[in-house]
Amino acid sequence: MLRVQLDAAKALYAIVVVMGILFWLNQDSIKLYCQQKYHQSCELPLVGQAPAWRFGASLTAALGAARDSFIASLERDKQVVAAPATTVLAPSMPVVTVDLEQPLPAARPEPVHRVAEPGASAPLPVIQQAPVPLAQTGSSVVLAAGDQVFLVGDSLMQGVAPHLANSLRKRYQINTVNLSRQSTGLAYPGFFNWPQTVADTLAREPNIRLMVVFLGPNDPWDMPQGKGKPFLRFKSAEWELAYRARIDAILEQARARNVQVIWVGPPNMNQPRLSAAMAYLSGLYQQQTALFGQHFVSANPFLGYPDEQFSFTVQTPEGKRVKVRYDDGVHFTITGQKMIAAQVLSLISFTGLTVTGH
Template identity: 30%
Template structure:
């Protein structure tokens, strides 16, 4: 039987002490101040500690001669960065230079709203909203539109173009100044109504102000729609006779058969609701579409005015024949055409020797495709070969 040798306890203790000294030796040499707190078995407990994010790096403290810590100075920002952070100076607002006066009833108010939206990108264009709700050309005892137009034109307020849309409240009895009362759409009523239309249109014509008279749209109520159609005939005839331009919007808000339609395509082509529930007024999208038919005339007049003002703008030299003697201002460059006249290459010569190129006999002989094809040549299509 083999005898088992027991380990010597003293020897094992000495070996363990030597290992502990070897493990602690680097820490004792590098950090003597922390040697008393060293525990060679701390790594075991560190395995079970939760992970902590590293602390943010802080700028080193600067000690002053007195011993107090001074805060580190921040680096000065460059001039470009400070200029970028500074607020940009606000641009001066553009003053309106073109004025559009919109007159009429509640439909005229909506037309003015649509025109203001249409010209929102033109700060130089101002929409003067002069329309009055619940007014018309019949009840001059409530609001006298011909008189109001005369007062507006006499006030000196600048108006470059005027727009009128009225008539939605005019299906009622008309009373003239002599005490007569005429029922709607009778001959006497139409004569008195047409005289008021002509008076308004003539007032703008006498002041050299272009007038756009917008017709009424189709209505949901059949009686109101019939009256609106008759009113449009009066506007077209009598306002046009006094120099105004009549703009018809009937089909734009009706179906293909001419009936009332509350919905339809807007200015972007999307089907939306255009008319209000009463079948007379417009929604916001409908008001914008209504203005769409007036907008081209206003923009065209704006372009014409810009062309008239362009020769008078500073920096444009006068023509040579209009310059004073001794004026050395360079003349404006003459605009050249993109292309000259078309000259046919095969046409007859207009002068002796005027051909662009003449074919010499030598070139004709060297041309392999000139004359009859030779046997076996590429252009020889005789059959059989």
């Protein structure tokens, strides 16, 4: 028995040493991961700020900086080589912009249907055959040949994005820039900074004329406000202020670059708490987009959800029942993804573009 325990102790030693070194070197990314997942500051007690412990983080940071400057230096060389080619393309630019100087009509987003009728027996959701109200308001989102669409969001968008991109390309020959990434949102800019990413992308891709934003489920938590400060409580006045500011930062970028925005509000979720939080966030998205004269649309009517009801399946106008939500009660099935993509697409009108196939 002693031998068995000695062997186990040796193995435990190896496990502890390996984990110790891994934590020492990767402490900063682990801290971010912890903040993003558990919504606390995740400071290690006692050793957290000890110089010997912090040295591990410095090592990794230095290594990262070395890698970045190495890549940047390589890219610079590449750009020097490619430079003449890009100047040739410049004359075609004005042609594109003329087409896009369409004034953005002051959109009047319809109020979201959030007035639940308590006690009303909820029938199985039926998808409305008519498009969602916003689509009828004179098709305020316009795209023309050569335009690009920018897709922003989390795993919800990751599911919808391929279908949107496919239809845009096949039907209208419009390309998309899809940067949607799982676990992202607006609450943890230390983990992933959407306002920054949007600014960079819009600066880099001048042909982007429409940005579709679809996120939310990663955000309804307390969020950090800076090093050493306490977390902001979800739904507190300060939280809301900070969150609205980040929505504004994205919308501001779009306005500065004359990019139209369709902000899709996250639909109801299986878990009541999360679902209520989505309704709250949707309210913020809707108010801020309205202030900027952009378009907000909730995903609920896309899936045929009336009010605050959630359902895994919905009934199509033909009376067939289809599953639209994935088992986790958050994500969409392929059918659900396609439905949302089709509805978003129906909000866009295409000028001077011939529809091909499909």
